[in-house]
Amino acid sequence: MSRRIRIAVVDYGAGNLVSIDEALRSVGAEVTVVTDAAALRDADALVVPGVGAAAPAMARIEAQGLTGPIRTWLGSDRPFLGICLGLQLLLERSDEDDASTLGVLRGHTVRLADAPTLPHIGWNQVERTREHDLFTGIEDRADFYFVHSYAGAPAATDAAVVLAHTEHGGRFVSAVARGPMLGIQFHPERSGTDGLRLLANFVTIARAA
Amino acid sequence: MLRRRVIPCLDVADGRVVKGTRFVDLVDEGDPPELAERYAAEGADELVFLDIAAAPERRGTLLDIVERTARRAFIPLTAGGGVRSVDEMRAVLRAGADKVSLNTAAVADPTLVTACAARFGRQAVVVAIDARRRPGPEPSWELVVKGGREPTGRDAVAWAEEAVRLGAGELLVTSIDRDGTGTGFDTALLRAITDRVRVPVIASGGAAGPADLVAAIRDGGADAVLAASIFHRRVHAIADVKAAMAAAGLPVRLVPAAVA
Numbered sequence: 001m002s003r004r005i006r007i008a009v010v011d012y013g014a015g016n017l018v019s020i021d022e023a024l025r026s027v028g029a030e031v032t033v034v035t036d037a038a039a040l041r042d043a044d045a046l047v048v049p050g051v052g053a054a055a056p057a058m059a060r061i062e063a064q065g066l067t068g069p070i071r072t073w074l075g076s077d078r079p080f081l082g083i084c085l086g087l088q089l090l091l092e093r094s095d096e097d098d099a100s101t102l103g104v105l106r107g108h109t110v111r112l113a114d115a116p117t118l119p120h121i122g123w124n125q126v127e128r129t130r131e132h133d134l135f136t137g138i139e140d141r142a143d144f145y146f147v148h149s150y151a152g153a154p155a156a157t158d159a160a161v162v163l164a165h166t167e168h169g170g171r172f173v174s175a176v177a178r179g180p181m182l183g184i185q186f187h188p189e190r191s192g193t194d195g196l197r198l199l200a201n202f203v204t205i206a207r208a209a
Numbered sequence: 210m211l212r213r214r215v216i217p218c219l220d221v222a223d224g225r226v227v228k229g230t231r232f233v234d235l236v237d238e239g240d241p242p243e244l245a246e247r248y249a250a251e252g253a254d255e256l257v258f259l260d261i262a263a264a265p266e267r268r269g270t271l272l273d274i275v276e277r278t279a280r281r282a283f284i285p286l287t288a289g290g291g292v293r294s295v296d297e298m299r300a301v302l303r304a305g306a307d308k309v310s311l312n313t314a315a316v317a318d319p320t321l322v323t324a325c326a327a328r329f330g331r332q333a334v335v336v337a338i339d340a341r342r343r344p345g346p347e348p349s350w351e352l353v354v355k356g357g358r359e360p361t362g363r364d365a366v367a368w369a370e371e372a373v374r375l376g377a378g379e380l381l382v383t384s385i386d387r388d389g390t391g392t393g394f395d396t397a398l399l400r401a402i403t404d405r406v407r408v409p410v411i412a413s414g415g416a417a418g419p420a421d422l423v424a425a426i427r428d429g430g431a432d433a434v435l436a437a438s439i440f441h442r443r444v445h446a447i448a449d450v451k452a453a454m455a456a457a458g459l460p461v462r463l464v465p466a467a468v469a
Contacts, residue, residue, distance in 0.1 A: 014305075015302050015329065016303065051332060059415045121351075122211050122214050124210065124211045148332060
């Protein structure tokens with residue numbers, strides 16, 4: 001039997017961590033909720049969850065001394081999963097409050113265009129643009145739970161990272177991947193069976209990395 | 210395409226799920242996390258917990274229920290009832306809720322809505338609006354608070370618009386006249402609000418059967434429908450409601466049988 005993967009979930013002071021903690025445990029991971037850089041040392045994989053605006057999130061991550069360590073982590077091609085705001089933070093800036101974000105991907109986080117309702121809240125289909133191990137065993141166009149008004153829009157030069165789109169009025173990017181760096185706009189910890197399957201796939205990817 | 214949501218509502222008092230008619234005459238309906246898990250397995254798109262006792266000294270009960278539920282049911286959770294400050298909202302989110310609903314406290318202090326939206330994002334702030342139809346030839350509704358017991362003299366539709374301006378990311382609109390009566394949603398109330406706001410509106414109060422839920426969406430413009438008694442008492446299964454919605458041409462998330 002393979003060893004348990006140790007996943008660090010970054011807690012920067014907002015929102016619900018109970019669901020992601022429990023969901024990752026239920027797929028066999030060992031989970032540590034981390035608030036500082038020291039706690040990252042023993043982790044095999046990093047998860048940045050979160051909802052809400054980019055500026056206060058970046059301010060708290062910075063105050064906890066985590067900006068540098070997260071950049072280093074991403075720069076060294078280690079397993080990473082950004083969920084919702086955690087995906088948006090990978091881009092250079094957020095149009096929501098003009099916050100400067102991590103800039104690992106070129107492009108901005110933009111307001112959803114032509115959305116009939118905003119925020120975009122509820123279950124919606126995730127349409128893949130290419131196959132990826134993150135979606136193993138999950139049907140194309142499966143429903144996942146979204147709750148957001150903005151989405152990361154990778155620049156054309158980084159278009160190869162796009163894994164999936166979702167439609168709400170206009171189309172937006174709902175999943176990205178570059179090596180073991182993964183980002184999803186929806187909430188797998190709130191998306192029932194398919195959400196748990198996706199998290200189990202992330203654990204498998206992290207184990208292989 | 211965004212699915213229209215079916216949301217069982219669990220009114221909680223002293224750690225148990227209860228349901229009354231027009232907010233009184235409460236009947237015990239079961240253990241909250243147990244019911245929540247059953248609904249998640251049956252295809253509920255989301256769950257709402259409302260602490261209707263909401264006495265401050267018993268707040269721990271709601272947090273405990275939220276956390277136990279969040280660890281058993283991997284679907285979104287909204288909780289509310291008596292939340293009056295940013296710190297209280299933070300506690301409910303950290304216990305495992307994705308959204309918090311504000312009602313009486315938001316009416317008393319509208320800056321609370323703005324403060325909570327600034328801190329947690331507007332997508333986490335649900336403003337719950339209880340409305341009672343005013344007599345007269347023109348349709349109009351009065352905003353009521355404190356679990357439907359206290360009239361405010363204010364127009365419920367105007368408050369809905371104001372709540373969204375203040376930072377509400379979603380509205381939970383309950384017809385007090387219809388709540389628990391099984392006489393159908395007040396679709397005119399829903400339409401009056403959905404015509405004026407862009408945030409999603411959850412319809413509540415009066416569901417008797419699948420046709421009512423379809424009407425709330427089609428005629429009322431609601432994004433989601435909430436019901437309690439018909440699910441607690443197994444009058445209708447969530448799957449049957451969704452089948453009726455799908456048959457009416459509404460986009461729904463169909464859940465295969467026997468998944469958790």
